[in-house]
Amino acid sequence: MFVGGTIMTINYLTNSGFVTFLQALILAMCYTVTQDQRGGKVSYMFISIPAQLTPYAMIAFNLLFPGGVMNMILQIQGLVAAHLYEFLTRVWPEYGGGRNLIPTPASLTTVLRAAGTLQTNVAAAAGIRTADRASGQGTGASRGPLPDSWRTRGPGHRLG
Incomplete structure (x- = not known):
C-alpha cells in the first residue's frame, strides 16, 4: 500500500x-526482493549480473523498445x-537508530x-509435510535459490 x-x-x-502503474509496481517488487539476495548472480535475458542490479537492468532494457523512455520514467x-x-523499514531502524516508520497493521499480521x-x-490432517520440514531447514540447507545452496547438505556419496 505504501509503495x-x-x-x-x-x-x-x-x-x-x-494511468497504469503495474510496471512501476513490478520494478518496486524486484528491487525489494533483490536487496535480500546481495552477492547472488541472476540471468536477465541473456546476461549474468549481480542480483542487486536486476532492477536497473529492467530499466535499461526499456531503451530497446519504442516508447521505452516513457516506460523507463514510470x-x-x-x-x-x-x-x-x-x-x-530496514535501513533507518537498523543503522540509524530509529524505529520502523511503516509498521505492518496488526489486523494484517493477525490475518496472515x-x-x-x-x-x-x-496439511497435517492430510499427512503432507509443510515447507519448513521439506526444505531442509533443520539441516541448514534453507539458504534459498542461490547457486551454492547445495553445498550445505553434506559431502554426498557416489551412487552405483
Missing part, C-alpha cells in the same frame, strides 16, 4: 500523467518508491498468521 501510494504521489507531483518512479520503503496456522493444520 503504490508513493508511486501515485510521485506521478501526481511530477505531472507525468500515467519504472524509475517505482524504484524511488521501493528505495524509500526499504530505507524507512491465522492463514499460516490454517494451512499447517490442513
Whole structure:
C-alpha cells in the first residue's frame, strides 16, 4: 500500500500523467526482493549480473523498445518508491537508530498468521509435510535459490 501510494504521489507531483502503474509496481517488487539476495548472480535475458542490479537492468532494457523512455520514467518512479520503503523499514531502524516508520497493521499480521496456522493444520490432517520440514531447514540447507545452496547438505556419496 505504501509503495503504490508513493508511486501515485510521485506521478501526481511530477505531472507525468500515467494511468497504469503495474510496471512501476513490478520494478518496486524486484528491487525489494533483490536487496535480500546481495552477492547472488541472476540471468536477465541473456546476461549474468549481480542480483542487486536486476532492477536497473529492467530499466535499461526499456531503451530497446519504442516508447521505452516513457516506460523507463514510470519504472524509475517505482524504484524511488521501493528505495524509500526499504530505507524507512530496514535501513533507518537498523543503522540509524530509529524505529520502523511503516509498521505492518496488526489486523494484517493477525490475518496472515491465522492463514499460516490454517494451512499447517490442513496439511497435517492430510499427512503432507509443510515447507519448513521439506526444505531442509533443520539441516541448514534453507539458504534459498542461490547457486551454492547445495553445498550445505553434506559431502554426498557416489551412487552405483
